[in-house]
Amino acid sequence: MLLKRAKAYSNEKIYDKAIADINNVISFYARPGSHVELKKESLVEAYYRLGYNHGSRFDFKEASDAFKKGVAVGETLPGCRWTSYCYSIWAYITSASGEYQRATELAEQGMLRGKTANDVDGYLENWYEKVRGLCEIEENSTAETEVVAAIAFARQQPGQAFILAKLLLFQARLRSRRQDLTGVLRCLYEAKRLNEMEKDTEAICESYLNLGFYHLKFNKLIEAERYSKQALSFADNTYLRLRIQNNLGYIYQRQNQFLKALAAYQAGLSGILGTGAVSGIDKLPEPQLIRLVSHKEFIISMIQDKAETWLNFYKTSRNPAHLQQAMDTYQLADRMIDYMRWEQTGTLSKLYWRKKTRKLYEQAIEACYLSGNSQKAFYFFEKSRAVLLTDKLNELSARLQLTPEQATFEQELRERINYLQLKLFSVSPKSTAYQKTRTELMARQTEFEQVIKTIERSNPQYYRYKYDNTPPSLSKLQSYLTTQAASLLTYFVGDSALYVMKVTPTETKLIRRPVDQYAQSMQQFLPLLEKSSMQLSEYDAFLKASNSLYRQLLEPMLLPGGRVIVSPEGFFFPFDALSRSARQPQFLIDSYAFSYVYSASLLLKQKPVAVTGDQDFLGVAPVTFASSLGQPTLIGSDVALEQARRLFASSTLLTQQAATRQGFRQHAPTTRVVQLLTHADADSSGREPVLYFADSLLHLSELQAEQEFHTQLLVLSACKTGIGTNQQGEGVFSLARGFALLGIPSILTTLWSVENKPTYEITNLFFKHLADGLPKDLALQKAKQEFLATAGDERQLPYHWAGILLIGNPEPLHSSGNWMYLLPGLGIVLLLMGVWVYRKQRKQPQRPPAPAYVSFRGPLPTLVSGLQTAFQSLLPHIGRSRT
Known part of the structure; x- marks a missing residue:
């Protein structure tokens, strides 16, 4: 009776009384003997109704908790139909928070429970939520298959007009992605007819809203405005009104009615946040207030459109205040994106939002360019890239708390x-x-x-570390560049323009270039870069494309020679293979020492790795591989490791059958410098990158479970370790990035199928210059220069040497107390102490003659003895394994 009364209260929107009745029901199940008197199915129903009522008043956290409890009980009751209902609305709420990947998983589980309980309603509701999730993360092919099957199934079931109409809306969305306006309108008109037949006011409103939206999308503005106003006349739900006002605002913007557009946005925000939150078209709501509301994706969309309206308004008015409004509004939208990302756990959902909000950052950078505001431009450059990587590394720092x-x-x-x-x-x-x-x-x-x-x-400290993703100021970056005697070059490739920014210790410069010219040059350059035969046969075309990129990215910036840190947009490519001339090779390897970072924020946040590893060097070279792996032998890789180990005081080599995956996982986390001479496999198709060992392979995703790494430098001497799927707005998901997720600050990686011998030579020369105390970028530059000094004509091609890149911190290796870093200083100390001992001994009385087997006399043996004494006194301070 209580459950039935709660349902009646809910129908009348008296949610507080409904919740009170349901909580009373739930309390019955805590009484002794309740398991005999009460059915568990009714407890699942109670949790479903509790969640439904909390959700109806937008208390989504309480709603999710109720559905979780309902699912926990319902999973033990295979025939309970309420379990599938809990899943469907839980999936809906999860979608509303932007967690589309998780929502899809919940809906699939709900479909299974609906099928087990033979419940058509629950089965279809969950199928609808699955289609929603797939559409949102743009799994278009799978979504198309699912929605066609779901519609066919719904047509065969009596009384399913409501869910059929909702499925038709998603079919319309998928057809619009194929630019099929006729198919879109056919779906929308059928959905509208079904909703009118059901006399569902909210669904009718949704139909008109979608008709307005798709006419807007296909640039039919008069029809779009008419349908949007019709939708507004039916709208009772505040979120529907928000979406309609957003559509109207964008229609007015497209008609250059900017003040009318801004008023529409203000009306939509006021409806959600309250009239006091947005008191005028030039006022922005407080970020903390927005953080409390659900369906943030609708609000982000509106605020982004409002910022774009201000930007376009400025282009017409040339009023600097309008440009400032645009930048402030873009910054608010960026804050909201942070909030959404923090609430999400699924990587696919996060990547979807990185892609969806990419246009926002391009427009924000354009506004900063137009205003000449370098500080704000740098902020948006940084917030446009590698945010998920920054989040993960922040999490590593947070865990230390x-x-x-x-x-x-x-x-x-x-x-x-x-x-x-x-x-x-x-x-x-x-x-x-x-x-x-x-x-x-x-x-x-x-x-x-x-x-x-x-x-x-x-633990507030944990929270601070985990969510601290504010980019550094330009002044902080310039201070760092001053200490390194370096410059930074960063660029953003948008849909309409290429933006390039330089930062030196004393100045900044931001330029804009046509993006089509850049895209054409890259299209010519990259295929010729990665294949020796093509580079040789089409060398003139390669030089021309190389020089074109140089003129677009570097020549206008007038960078001083020396060290340059590059923060690229998306994927990495070797800047030292760019040529100053289009007619003859004048590669930048002669002028600059390049290193690359996922973002300047990451570079400045990275703390030096504590020098606490067990040893200095780990070399892994399987040479031969298990037959099941199908990998060719790497002849000479073990010999190359033997040469490298001589520069380190303590080392472990895993070669031949000892080079196992487990051996690597055991030794690598506690070693300061790790080199892998093996095979890797990666491409840009979406296939997961893998690394091969003698006995098995390692997937990129498995690196996330590794223990804490104390490695300062990882050398990935394998093919294509810097290649992977380029996720828009985030970068390339490569093996190198996978290891960066573990907190390894510096990684030497490869961009294509490099040849063994040049790789071994350059890497060993790199180690030699590191041993001399050089920064990593200068050590790599000198290694390449020395290789080129003795290389034959064909090996002068960039294919042979340019594919090795340094990603991350370019500073010298931090001292560990080993020979590699202490020899120069230790020699001087020992010499001085030896001289001191020698002088002291000369002042002492003569001792009896030495035994017959000691025949040396004079100052030399005394000095040697003094050096020995001094050395022995230093032994305890040098560290273990140094004797």
Whole structure:
């Protein structure tokens, strides 16, 4: 009776009374003997209704908690239809927070429960949520297959007009991505007819809203305005009104009615945040206020459109105040993106938002360029790239703030989640093991989220480290560049323009170039760069493309010679292979020592790795590989490691059959310099990069579960370790980036299928110059220059030497107390101490003659004795394994 009354209250939107009745029901189940008197199915229904009512008043956290509890009980009751309902609305709420990947997983689980309970309603509701998630993360092909199948199934079921109409809206969205306006309108008109037949006012509003949106998308502005106003007349839901006002604002912007557009945006924001939050078209709401609301994707879209309106308004008015409004509004949108990202856990969802908001950063940089504001431009450059990598490294720093017990528990949960993810990847989706693993994985993810939230409340330092992603100021960057005697070059490749920015210790410069010219030069340059035969046969074309890129990216910047740190947009390519001349090779390797960073923020945030490793050098060279791996022998790789180890006081070599995956995982985290001479496999197709060992291979995703690394420098002497899928707005997901996620500050990597002999030569020369105390970028430049000094004609081609890049911190290796760094200073100290001992002994009385087997006399043996005494006195301070 209480549940039925709660449902009646809910229908009348009296949510407080409904929740009170439901909580009363739930309390019954805590009474002794309740398991005999009460059905568990009713408890699942109670949790469903509790979540539904909390969600109806936009209390999504309480709603999610209720659905989780309902699922926990319902999973033990295979025939309970309420379980699938809990999943469907939980998936909807998860989508509303931008967690589309997780929402898809929840919906799939809900479909399974609906099928088991033979419940068509629950099955279709979850299928709809699955289609929504796939559409949002732009898995278009899979989404198209699913929505066609779901619509066909819904047409065969009586009483499913409502869900059929919703599925048709997603089919319209997918057809619009194929530019099929006729197909879009056919879906929308059928959905509208079904909604009108059901007399569902909110659904009718949604139909008109979509008709307005798609007419706007296909540039039919008059029809778009008409349908949007019709939608507004039906709109009772505040979020629907927000979306409609956003559409109207964008329509007015396209018509250059900027003040009318801004008023529409203000009306939409006021409806969500309250009239006091936005008191005028030139006022922005407080970020903390926005953080409290749900459906942030709608608000981000509106604020981004509002910023674009201010920018376009400025282009017409030339009023600097309008340009300032645009920059301030873009910065607010950027803050909101941070909030959304912090609330998400799925990588696919985060990558989706990086891609979706890319236009925002291009427009923000354009506004800064027009205003001549270098400080703000640098801010948006930094916020446009490698944010997920920064988040992950912030998390590593944050974990240092935990107690040992918290850290252990958190690590165990992480490892369990990682194991379950890998297990899920390896079993068939149709198997029982798949469903069981997925259920456990979801439970562990939920547990992990709860643990982190508890730690954040009790440990503010953890929270500060984890979420500190504010880019450094230009002055801080310039101070760093002063200490390094270096310059920084950063660039952004937009849809309409290429922006290039230089920062030196004393000045900054921002330029804009046509993006088509850059794209054409890159299209010519990259294929010729990666193949020796093509570079040789089309050398003139290669030089021309190389010089074109030089003139676009470097020549206008007038960079001083010496050290240059490059923060590229997206993927890396070797700047030292650019030529000053289009007719003859004048490569920049002669003038600049280049290093590369994922972002300047990462470079400045990275702290020197504590010198606490067990040894100085680890070399791994399998030479031959297990037959099942199908990899050719790497002749001479073990010999190259033998040459490298001589420069280090303590070392371990894993060669031949000892070069196992487990051996690497055991020794690498506690070694300061690690070199891998092996095979790797990667491309830009989306396939996961892998690294080969003698017995097996290592996937990029597995690196996330590694223990804390104390490695200062990782040398990946394998093919294509810097290649991977280029995720827009985030960069290339390569093996090098995977190791960077572990906190390794400097990585030497490769961009194509490099040849063994040049790689071994350059790497050993690099180690030699590191031993002389040079910074890593200068050591690599000198190594390449020395290689070129003795290389034959064909080996002068950039293919042979330019594919080796330094990513990360370019500073010299930090001293560990070993011979590599102490020899010059130690020699002087020993000499001075020896002289002191010698002089002291000369002042002492003569001793009896030495035994017959000691025949040396005079100052030399005394000096040698003094040096020996001094050396022995220093032994305890040199460190273990140094005797």
